[in-house]
Amino acid sequence: MMEIHENQILTSEEGEILQEIMNIAFGKSAADLADVIDTHVVLSIPFIKIMQVTELPMYIREHVKDYKKISIVEQNFWGRFKGDALLVFSSGSGKELIAMLQHGPGEISSFESDPIDILERETLMEVGNILIGACVGKLAELLKDVVTYTPPMVVVERYYTDALSERQFDVDKTAIVLKTDFSFTEGNVSGFLFLVTNNDSIKWLKEALRIFIEQYE
Amino acid sequence: MFQQIFDAINIGIVILDKDMKVHGWNRWMEVHSGIAEHEIKGSSFFNTFPHLNNPKFVRSCKSVFSFGNFCFFSQKLHHHLFPFKTTSYADFRFEFMQQSCAMGPLRDENNEIKYLFIYVQDVTEVAAYEQKLLEINMRDGLTGIYNRRFLESKLSEEFNRHQRYGGVFSLVMLDIDFFKKVNDTHGHQCGDFILKAVSSRVASIIRNVDYLARYGGEEFCCLLPETGIPAALTVAERFRAAIEQQETNYDGEIIKVTISLGVSEFRKGIESAEMMVKKADEALYRAKREGRNKVVVMD
Numbered sequence: 001m002m003e004i005h006e007n008q009i010l011t012s013e014e015g016e017i018l019q020e021i022m023n024i025a026f027g028k029s030a031a032d033l034a035d036v037i038d039t040h041v042v043l044s045i046p047f048i049k050i051m052q053v054t055e056l057p058m059y060i061r062e063h064v065k066d067y068k069k070i071s072i073v074e075q076n077f078w079g080r081f082k083g084d085a086l087l088v089f090s091s092g093s094g095k096e097l098i099a100m101l102q103h104g105p106g107e108i109s110s111f112e113s114d115p116i117d118i119l120e121r122e123t124l125m126e127v128g129n130i131l132i133g134a135c136v137g138k139l140a141e142l143l144k145d146v147v148t149y150t151p152p153m154v155v156v157e158r159y160y161t162d163a164l165s166e167r168q169f170d171v172d173k174t175a176i177v178l179k180t181d182f183s184f185t186e187g188n189v190s191g192f193l194f195l196v197t198n199n200d201s202i203k204w205l206k207e208a209l210r211i212f213i214e215q216y217e
Numbered sequence: 218m219f220q221q222i223f224d225a226i227n228i229g230i231v232i233l234d235k236d237m238k239v240h241g242w243n244r245w246m247e248v249h250s251g252i253a254e255h256e257i258k259g260s261s262f263f264n265t266f267p268h269l270n271n272p273k274f275v276r277s278c279k280s281v282f283s284f285g286n287f288c289f290f291s292q293k294l295h296h297h298l299f300p301f302k303t304t305s306y307a308d309f310r311f312e313f314m315q316q317s318c319a320m321g322p323l324r325d326e327n328n329e330i331k332y333l334f335i336y337v338q339d340v341t342e343v344a345a346y347e348q349k350l351l352e353i354n355m356r357d358g359l360t361g362i363y364n365r366r367f368l369e370s371k372l373s374e375e376f377n378r379h380q381r382y383g384g385v386f387s388l389v390m391l392d393i394d395f396f397k398k399v400n401d402t403h404g405h406q407c408g409d410f411i412l413k414a415v416s417s418r419v420a421s422i423i424r425n426v427d428y429l430a431r432y433g434g435e436e437f438c439c440l441l442p443e444t445g446i447p448a449a450l451t452v453a454e455r456f457r458a459a460i461e462q463q464e465t466n467y468d469g470e471i472i473k474v475t476i477s478l479g480v481s482e483f484r485k486g487i488e489s490a491e492m493m494v495k496k497a498d499e500a501l502y503r504a505k506r507e508g509r510n511k512v513v514v515m516d
Contacts, residue, residue, distance in 0.1 A: 032283045036276055101272070122294040126273065133286030141285070146328055148321070151289045 009050050009174060009202055017209045021142050022046040026180060029134035036130060039100060040185040043135070043193075046178050053175045056196065063179070063192055064088050070191075072155045073128025077136050079147035080204040083176075083197030085132040089189065091157060094120035096187040097127050117156065125152045131182070135193060143208040174199050229299070229337030232323065235282055237262045240332055249301040249314070269298065281322050281333045290318040292340050303341050315344040357431040359409060360416040368430035368438055369490070375442060376490040379483050387449035389439040390497040391419070391456060391478040394509040396435040399474065407467050408435075411474055414465045419456050438494070446482045446514055453478045453512040461510060475510035477501055482515065 010018065026043040033041045051059060064070050069091035076084055098119055129152045140147045175196045183190035197205075223230060224244035232241030239262050242254040252265065263270040277288035290298055297316040304314065317340045323332040355367035363371075375386050393399075393415060400408040416437060420429050423439060432438040439456075441449050457478055465472045479500030481493050496515040504513040 029284065036279045036283060101276075118294060122291070125289070126277075129288060130276070130280045130284070130286060133280060134284045137284035137286060141328075144328075146285065146324065149287045151287075151291075151319070 009176070009199075010206070014206060014209050015048060017213050018205070019046065019048060021209070021212060022048075022139060022178060022180075025138035025142050026135060029138045032138075033130070033134050036134075037101070037127065039187070041131070042183050042185065044181045046180040049177045049179065051175055051177060053196075053198070056175050056177065056194075059177065060086070060088065060192075060194060067091055067191075069157050069159055070155075071124050071157055073124055073132065073152050074154075075129065075132050075152045076150040077132075077140075077147045078149075079140055079145045081136075081140050081143060081145050081147060081197065081201050081208075083195060083201060085136055086194040086196065087128045087132055087191060088194070089124060089128075089191040093189045093191065094124045094156060096184075096189050097123045100184070100187045100189075101127070121154055121156050124156065125154050128152050128154065131193065135180070136195065139195075143205075143212060145204075145208065174202075176202070176205075227339075229335075231262075231335040231337070232332050233262055233278070233335070234332055237278070239265075241334075246299075246337070249304075250299065266299065268300075274298075277320060278333060281320055282330055285322040285324075285330055287319060287321040290316075290320075292317045292344055298335070299337060304339065310345050310348060311341055314339050315341040360413050360431050362416050362420055362437075363428055363430035365430060365432050365438075368428060368432065368440060371428050372440055372493070373490045375440065376483065376493065384443065385445045385483055387441045387444045387446060387480060387482045388493050388497045389441065389449060389453045389456070389478055389480050390432070390494070390501045391437050391439070391453070391476045392501055392505070393435040394475045394477055394505075396474070399472065403467065403470070403472065407472070410467050411465060411472060414463065415460055415474065415476065418459055418463050422452070422455055422459060438497070446480065449480050449482065450512060450514060453480050457510065457512055477504035477509045478512045479504055480512065480514045 023045055026046060030041050030043050049059075067088075067090045071089040071091075071094055073087040073089070074084065075087075076082075101123060129149075132152070133149065136147060136149075175198060178193075178195040178197075180193045181190065182193060223241075226243070227245065229245040229249065230241065230243040231239065231246060234240050239257045239260055242252070242257050247253055257265060277286075277290075280286040281288060292315045295316075295318070296311075297313050298318045299314075299316065301314040301316075303311055317338045318335060320333050320335045322330040323334055325331050355363055357364040372388070378384075379386060393411065396408065396411070399411055412431075412435060416429070416431065419437065419439070423429055423441075426442050428440040430438050430440075439452075441452060444452070457476060460474065460476045463473070465474075479497045479502070481487075481496035481500060483493060487493055487496065500513040500515045504511040507513065
């Protein structure tokens with residue numbers, strides 16, 4: 001069933017090109033991320049899957065169940081390429097990130113009166129925003145698109161089955177899920193990035209993929 | 218023509234180039250900073266705002282230039298990026314204007330990022346409302362001390378913590394003796410006056426770490442963290458003596474009241490926060506039965 005479905009949307013060749021573009025994009029973002037957040041981020045080779053939107057929460061849960069508790073940063077992006085970015089952090093990532101990023105003396109003073117949970121939220125949001133922007137931005141750039149973003153929303157340390165609801169997603173839509181796992185070389189931080197886009201972007205995506213590959217032909 | 222929006226809009230806009238030099242500075246920024254655009258244009262942004270030369274801000278700028286990211290600086294955590302005076306003279310809640318800010322990229326016709334923009338929104342009013350609501354939510358309207366809801370949430374927090382890690386804490390329940398008589402003799406306004414007088418006298422005795430709340434009509438509850446029965450008893454006795462000595466002048470009339478107190482302590486066998494309240498309450502009622510103006514400890 002699934003196979004037929006996928007073929008209707010992207011041909012296997014298009015799938016391969018997209019895979020390739022994501023490899024390049026994420027390779028570039030990893031390099032630039034090191035400059036921005038002073039630590040190296042390892043991004044795995046992205047994996048593309050096409051499914052009904054309603055299957056998505058189940059799919060995400062299946063991947064994050066080992067974490068038990070997760071934090072999620074969600075951001076919408078829109079250009080001609082548009083959709084939802086969900087960055088799922090493993091439990092404890094927020095606190096690790098605080099320790100990693102709060103070494104500037106100026107920064108500590110601006111935070112000292114705030115409780116740790118607000119700090120954790122904001123740190124997850126900041127890092128999530130940077131990571132999502134890096135991955136989505138590079139991908140869009142290679143496809144000659146420019147995207148803008150909504151402010152990030154964050155869910156902190158929630159049990160993984162409670163963190164995602166079916167209601168969040170629009171039924172009858174198809175999701176192209178681009179999944180990447182990431183980890184920081186410093187500190188015990190890891191997780192998944194899911195980019196969820198739908199039919200609206202498909203036409204443009206097919207065209208952008210064609211133009212992209214023409215450069216090499 | 219559309220350029221006029223830049224200066225007409227009720228939002229601050231700053232444009233910086235890749236060397237962090239100021240390229241644009243709209244009218245709103247001029248008004249609130251007192252710095253004219255021609256004074257700051259072309260100069261280093263960090264010369265004027267050295268406090269923003271911090272890792273988080275620099276990181277955000279880098280991510281705008283390298284990825285075309287949008288970065289958000291919420292009022293909740295940052296309060297403000299630019300230390301501007303508040304515009305309203307009526308509200309002294311904040312020393313500085315509370316701001317919600319964001320930054321993002323500006324691209325040329327080839328989609329290359331040449332500048333970044335920062336926009337600044339004044340959210341002082343919203344932040345003030347939020348703070349006020351939070352306070353209303355945890356304080357008693359008449360006396361200004363904590364309300365029952367707040368105390369109960371603190372109590373259950375303390376209880377859970379002690380159940381996990383051990384240690385000790387106490388509760389003192391206190392009630393004004395013959396309060397109904399005060400109301401009946403002098404009127405409810407006087408009763409309110411006494412409630413305020415008693416609560417502020419007791420509040421002046423407690424330590425910073427203690428929580429005093431109005432629990433019901435003329436009943437108050439004080440949570441004493443890290444305090445066992447002997448010390449709690451001393452504190453309660455101090456409350457009792459202070460109120461006994463207090464003379465309240467209401468409309469030229471001197472009114473004196475006394476309080477009865479019950480003390481309970483977290484110990485084995487107490488299974489819930491409610492049970493601690495119950496134990497203190499029972500002790501309080503024994504104090505009432507035994508003649509009032511008295512402190513009684515739980516069995």
